[in-house]
Every structure is written in C-alpha cells, then in structure tokens.
Amino acid sequence: MAEDGTPQEIARLLGKCLVFRALDEPARAELATRIRRQSYKAAEPIFHVGAPGHSMMVILQGTVRVSLPSPAGRTIILADLGIGDVLGEVTLLDGRGRSADATAVTNCSLAVLDRRDVMPFLEKRPDVCLTLLELMCARLRRSDERMAEIAFFDLPSRLAKVILEKIKESGAARGKPRLSLSQSELAAMINGTRENVNRCLRDWQRRGFVEMQDRWIVLAREDALRELVDHP
Amino acid sequence: MAEDGTPQEIARLLGKCLVFRALDEPARAELATRIRRQSYKAAEPIFHVGAPGHSMMVILQGTVRVSLPSPAGRTIILADLGIGDVLGEVTLLDGRGRSADATAVTNCSLAVLDRRDVMPFLEKRPDVCLTLLELMCARLRRSDERMAEIAFFDLPSRLAKVILEKIKESGAARGKPRLSLSQSELAAMINGTRENVNRCLRDWQRRGFVEMQDRWIVLAREDALRELVDHP
DNA sequence: TTTTTGGTGTGACGCTCGTCACACGGCATT
DNA sequence: AATGCCGTGTGACGAGCGTCACACCAAAAA
Numbered sequence: 001m002a003e004d005g006t007p008q009e010i011a012r013l014l015g016k017c018l019v020f021r022a023l024d025e026p027a028r029a030e031l032a033t034r035i036r037r038q039s040y041k042a043a044e045p046i047f048h049v050g051a052p053g054h055s056m057m058v059i060l061q062g063t064v065r066v067s068l069p070s071p072a073g074r075t076i077i078l079a080d081l082g083i084g085d086v087l088g089e090v091t092l093l094d095g096r097g098r099s100a101d102a103t104a105v106t107n108c109s110l111a112v113l114d115r116r117d118v119m120p121f122l123e124k125r126p127d128v129c130l131t132l133l134e135l136m137c138a139r140l141r142r143s144d145e146r147m148a149e150i151a152f153f154d155l156p157s158r159l160a161k162v163i164l165e166k167i168k169e170s171g172a173a174r175g176k177p178r179l180s181l182s183q184s185e186l187a188a189m190i191n192g193t194r195e196n197v198n199r200c201l202r203d204w205q206r207r208g209f210v211e212m213q214d215r216w217i218v219l220a221r222e223d224a225l226r227e228l229v230d231h232p
Numbered sequence: 233m234a235e236d237g238t239p240q241e242i243a244r245l246l247g248k249c250l251v252f253r254a255l256d257e258p259a260r261a262e263l264a265t266r267i268r269r270q271s272y273k274a275a276e277p278i279f280h281v282g283a284p285g286h287s288m289m290v291i292l293q294g295t296v297r298v299s300l301p302s303p304a305g306r307t308i309i310l311a312d313l314g315i316g317d318v319l320g321e322v323t324l325l326d327g328r329g330r331s332a333d334a335t336a337v338t339n340c341s342l343a344v345l346d347r348r349d350v351m352p353f354l355e356k357r358p359d360v361c362l363t364l365l366e367l368m369c370a371r372l373r374r375s376d377e378r379m380a381e382i383a384f385f386d387l388p389s390r391l392a393k394v395i396l397e398k399i400k401e402s403g404a405a406r407g408k409p410r411l412s413l414s415q416s417e418l419a420a421m422i423n424g425t426r427e428n429v430n431r432c433l434r435d436w437q438r439r440g441f442v443e444m445q446d447r448w449i450v451l452a453r454e455d456a457l458r459e460l461v462d463h464p
Numbered sequence: 465t466t467t468t469t470g471g472t473g474t475g476a477c478g479c480t481c482g483t484c485a486c487a488c489g490g491c492a493t494t
Numbered sequence: 495a496a497t498g499c500c501g502t503g504t505g506a507c508g509a510g511c512g513t514c515a516c517a518c519c520a521a522a523a524a
Binding site: 068070071072074076078090093094096099100119122123124125126127129130132133134136137138139140141143144146147148150151152191 | 300302303304306308310322325326328331332351354355356357358359361362364365366368369370371372373375376378379380382383384423
C-alpha cells in the first residue's frame with residue numbers, strides 16, 4: 001500500500017468513472033481535492049469482509065477481485081473490477097462493515113473517497129445520487145442473478161455461463177475466442193470445486209466444445225455452451 | 233385489482249413508510265397527489281419478473297410475497313413484505329424489467345408511484361435519494377447474504393436460520409415461540425424440497441429441538457437451532 | 465541441480481439431496 | 495356420502511458433486 005497522485009491528475013481520471021463522469025469540471029475538481037490516492041501490489045488485500053470502513057474507491061489502474069469467504073474456508077469470487085469501476089460503495093453509504101473481501105489482482109491504483117467528504121457532496125448533488133442509485137440497481141440485479149444461478153442451475157451450466165461471459169468481456173474478437181483462467185479460479189466463480197471444473201472441461205474437450213492448450217481454454221463451439229446455459 | 237383512497241388518507245399512510253417518513257408535511261402532500269391506490273385480492277399477482285414497469289409501490293395494507301421462478305418450475309421466495317415496505321423500486325429506478333415476481337399473500341392495498349412523477353421529485357430531494365440509497369444497501373446486503381447461505385450451508389442450517397428469523401420477526405414473545413408456515417413454503421424459502429424439509433423437521437422433533445402440533449412449529453430448543461446455523 | 469510450488473488430470477468413495485411413489489388425515493365442495 | 499384438494503409423513507433410488515488421494519509437469523526458488 002502506498003500513496004501518491006496530484007489532484008489535477010485524479011480529476012482527470014475521475015472522468016473515466018461511470019459514477020462521476022457526469023459531473024462538470026468544477027465539481028470534479030472540488031471532489032478531487034478530497035481524494036487520496038492509494039496503491040496496492042498484486043495479491044495485496046484492500047479490505048476484508050466485516051471490517052469497519054468509511055470509504056469507497058474508484059479504480060484508476062489495475063484489477064480488483066471482490067470475493068466472499070465461507071466459514072469452511074472456501075471462497076466465492078463475486079466480481080473482477082477494472083479501471084473506472086467503483087467498490088466499497090455499500091459501506092460508504094450505510095456505514096456498516098464491509099460486505100465482502102477486496103484484493104488487488106494486479107498492481108492497483110485507487111482513488112479513495114471518505115464518507116465525511118462524500119455525504120455532504122451527495123446532499124448537494126441529487127444527480128450524482130441518482131447515478132449511484134443506478135449503480136446500486138445494477139449491483140442488486142447481478143447479485144440476484146448469481147443467486148438464481150447457484151440455486152437453479154447445475155455445475156456445467158454455471159461453468160458454461162461464466163466462460164461465455166468472461167470471454168465476451170475480456171476479448172474483442174481478434175482471433176479465436178479464448179480465455180486464460182485457472183481451473184481453481186473458475187471453480188471459485190461458480191461455487192464448485194477445481195476437480196469438477198476439470199472433469200467438466202475435459203468432457204467438453206472430448207465432445208469438441210472447447211480445446212485446451214497451454215492453459216488457454218479455446219472456445220470451439222459457442223453454440224453448444226449457450227445450449228448448456230439455456231437448457232438445464 | 234381495484235382503485236380507491238383519497239390523497240389525505242394516502243399522505244397519512246406514507247408517514248408509516250420508512251422511505252418517506254422523513255419528508256415534511258407539504259412534501260408528503262405533494263407526493264400524495266401523484267399517487268394512485270390499488271388493491272389486490274389474496275393470491276393475486278401484482279407483477280411478474282421481466283415485465284416492463286415504471287412504478288414502485290408502498291404497502292399500505294396486507295402482505296406481499298416476492299419470489300423468483302426457475303425455468304424448471306421451482307420457486308424461491310425472496311421476501312415477505314408488510315405494511316410500510318417498498319417494492320418494485322429497482323425497476324422504477326433503472327427502467328428495466330421487473331427483477332422478480334410479486335404476489336399478494338393476503339388482501340392488499342398498495343400506493344403506486346410512477347417513475348415520471350418520482351424522478352423529478354428525487355431530483356429536487358437529495359435527502360430522499362439518500363434514504364433510497366440506504367434501502368438499496370439493505371437490499372443488496374440481504375441478497376448477498378442469501379446467496380452465501382445457499383452456496384455455503386446445507387439444508388438443515390438454512391432451515392434453522394429461516395425458522396429463527398421468521399419466528400423473531402413475526403412473534404413478540406407472548407407464549408412459546410412458534411411459527412405457522414407450510415413445509416412447502418419453508419422449502420421455497422431455503423431452496424429445498426418439501427420432502428427434505430419434512431424429514432429435517434421430524435428429525436429435530438425426535439431430538440427434541442422442536443415440537444410440531446396442529447401445523448405449528450413450536451421452538452423447544454432455540455440454542456440447538458442456533459448451533460446448527462453457526463456450525464456447519 | 466534439487467526442491468518447492470502451483471496448475472492440471474483422474475479414480476474411488478460416499479454423502480446430500482432431489483425425484484418418484486404412495487399412504488394418511490382434514491376440510492371444503494358437490 | 496363421495497370426491498377432491500392440501501398438507502403431511504416415509505421409503506427407495508440415483509444423480510450430482512464434494513472429498514481424498516495420488517500422479518504428472520513446468521516454472522520458480524533454493
């Protein structure tokens with residue numbers, strides 16, 4: 001963890017953030033003076049579930065993984081967030097403990113906003129409140145959707161879904177669609193075990209749905225995976 | 233479904249609602265003129281998941297069940313809402329389809345607020361926005377929590393938890409703590425089957441944790457159920 | 465080089481839980 | 495009285511998936 005960054009630089013970067021993009025120049029500048037910038041090394045924890053916190057962050061550089069640990073020592077990966085994404089907003093808004101773990105996947109640079117600075121700002125800016133409300137809606141829909149997946153679908157369907165999603169969001173279609181995630185990571189995203197993810201993938205390989213080479217999963221028959229997602 | 237209610241009456245009832253309680257008298261009166269009141273009979277659907285919608289509701293009278301159907305025909309009960317509770321706020325705020333089903337459990341009376349009336353109001357009232365943001369935070373935390381339960385805990389733990397919750401929220405402690413919900417309803421709340429809920433309850437009965445008489449579940453050893461919740 | 469570490473690939477085993485089938489009792493409808 | 499319709503109670507069976515145990519390989523560390 002480290003601090004750096006000038007207000008001017010931060011104001012510019014806030015423009016990349018969905019939540020603050022709508023602000024006019026002076027408002028961004030005002031906010032920027034209240035911001036401190038923090039850096040995290042890859043694999044460094046940013047906060048832990050339950051921890052008290054009074055701040056939210058905007059990702060200026062890098063990738064942050066949001067996850068939830070189980071009492072039994074397993075972990076669900078809730079989301080991987082990138083540049084311009086916001087995290088920690090729930091705790092900032094309701095003042096209760098962190099609702100999940102956040103960890104730096106790569107080296108990261110975050111803009112940190114404190115509750116005592118943001119709340120007065122929000123009270124003057126209903127437009128920003130509405131943007132935040134939209135963000136919260138999106139979060140809630142995603143959360144409900146994930147719950148429905150875990151509750152209603154079997155492991156292969158969930159795996160197919162997450163693979164299609166991750167390929168879509170990561171790769172513009174230069175070359176064949178492919179994905180590089182460890183089987184353990186995939187397992188943690190779909191609430192399954194590494195072993196079963198492996199068995200499922202090899203099964204698909206035998207059936208020609210995917211190819212696996214050099215730790216890349218290459219999508220050979222997107223239609224087959226989509227079929228698995230829609231149809232039980 | 234039916235309509236009735238005068239603005240004065242509605243303004244008074246809005247005072248019972250967490251979200252609008254903070255408003256001053258004139259603001260509530262203004263809002264009340266924009267509200268229409270609708271009634272639903274027991275078991276009548278209020279809206280269905282995916283349906284377009286531009287309104288949110290405040291429950292003035294009765295109980296509303298929010299649930300999510302699976303493609304395979306099963307159903308998860310997400311929440312039972314009572315007087316003063318708000319529903320449909322996600323769709324009002326982001327303008328997308330309903331994120332769940334809502335059904336009247338008892339005869340209900342709802343105050344319906346339309347997007348085109350509420351949004352201008354919110355733009356002038358950041359304090360109401362902030363209250364809504366708090367509501368959304370609570371919703372999001374609940375949603376994440378439910379997901380964690382389904383993902384991390386086995387059926388008996390989930391059942392114990394929901395029984396303890398429902399007893400707590402329904403019954404002030406006059407007499408022994410008890411609960412009257414059908415086993416099918418319990419099953420739908422914890423994403424399990426009616427059969428396994430039955431087996432679990434009878435097992436607890438044999439062990440003296442609960443008694444079951446005349447379709448009431450009587451809690452005999454709260455400590456034992458708490459143990460099940462905390463410890464896998 | 466040897467060791468360690470982390471990802472991968474597989475088999476065996478067993479538990480949980482969903483599914484199906486069927487029985488019983490109460491209550492409302494006819 | 496006869497007929498549904500719930501809600502409840504149970505047994506048998508099997509699929510899905512978690513767990514454990516182990517082998518293989520490559521890259522990093524020693």
